[in-house]
Amino acid sequence: MAGYHPYRNLRLPPNAPFELRPSPGKGWGAFATRLIHRGEVILRENPLFVIPGPNVTDKSLWQAFLGLSQDQQQQFSYIRNNSSTLFTDMIQAMSQNHFTVVDDNPVTAQLHLLGFFVLQSRFNHSCLPNSTTPAAPTYTVTRYATRPIFAGDEITFSYTPDLKFMVRQERHRALRFVCTCSACQVSTPNRIGIPHQTVSDQRRVLIRGLQYLVSGQDPVLKRRHGPVEDMAVPPLFFDLAKKREAESLRIPLSAKFIAVLLYAALLEEEDILDDHMLNIMRPNSLRIAHRFRTRSNIAIVRHVWAQSTWAIRFWYALFYLWNKTDAADP
Numbered sequence: 001m002a003g004y005h006p007y008r009n010l011r012l013p014p015n016a017p018f019e020l021r022p023s024p025g026k027g028w029g030a031f032a033t034r035l036i037h038r039g040e041v042i043l044r045e046n047p048l049f050v051i052p053g054p055n056v057t058d059k060s061l062w063q064a065f066l067g068l069s070q071d072q073q074q075q076f077s078y079i080r081n082n083s084s085t086l087f088t089d090m091i092q093a094m095s096q097n098h099f100t101v102v103d104d105n106p107v108t109a110q111l112h113l114l115g116f117f118v119l120q121s122r123f124n125h126s127c128l129p130n131s132t133t134p135a136a137p138t139y140t141v142t143r144y145a146t147r148p149i150f151a152g153d154e155i156t157f158s159y160t161p162d163l164k165f166m167v168r169q170e171r172h173r174a175l176r177f178v179c180t181c182s183a184c185q186v187s188t189p190n191r192i193g194i195p196h197q198t199v200s201d202q203r204r205v206l207i208r209g210l211q212y213l214v215s216g217q218d219p220v221l222k223r224r225h226g227p228v229e230d231m232a233v234p235p236l237f238f239d240l241a242k243k244r245e246a247e248s249l250r251i252p253l254s255a256k257f258i259a260v261l262l263y264a265a266l267l268e269e270e271d272i273l274d275d276h277m278l279n280i281m282r283p284n285s286l287r288i289a290h291r292f293r294t295r296s297n298i299a300i301v302r303h304v305w306a307q308s309t310w311a312i313r314f315w316y317a318l319f320y321l322w323n324k325t326d327a328a329d330p
């Protein structure tokens, strides 16, 4: 039948602000059917089933499937891979339709649980996403708009949080496909005429280096479960003494404060600083601000914090605090 696709049978919640339809080059995607405001909930969904991961077996997936109601099995049967063909096995179906879920039960909270999501898995990736599914202590996955999404726009999200620390080629290796968002398209100029992609790569190397500097760990390598030999690590540190200082958490407070402000400013400039990240960033940077003990530094920090944007805060901190020692330094 012309125009038929099993996704037309998937049940969306009543009043869902999106529809499913083909997305050129990406199979199918989800598109806004009206203006969705920043912070608005786009979709709350419970998994069809949850199983312990990260590695799953065909047998455990079949068991989970057989435990579903007939109606749920039917919803499951509508799911296709990106080229709209049937999955060849259950593991492949799971790998492309799962989200990590969190349990607030103290016994199982430490398990790496994977939920199978029929609708949340229909949203495509972008390195400059307009939605996010922040972790919450529940099996329900909730998707929020991170910026206004206009009717007709595709709704996207970043497949994993690590991707913000990677340059274009690393992201494509990790994603196992070539993303065509404007952070990945080489030719798209930004508002001052420089290709966004070139600047984006430089920004993301800096973002990763700053995270390393502040936390003492490479944010990409520390999260990898499997082998890392295919990960080309860009030179995050030119100064090995600094690298050692970072890894033993001996960074002076002023340098740490400047690094955190620059980190936020770069995320904002890259256009990936959403409200959920801000809810983590703001208290984190305030905690660092509150640690200063030298009177003159405290006055500067107050002045820095009173500024209106992360970029201005960064410049003020750089100007007044660069190389300053503090009584609270490690």
Ligand SMILES: [Zn+2]
Pocket (backbone or CB within 6 Å): 126, 127, 128, 179, 180, 181, 182, 183, 184
């Ligand atoms: Zn991309």
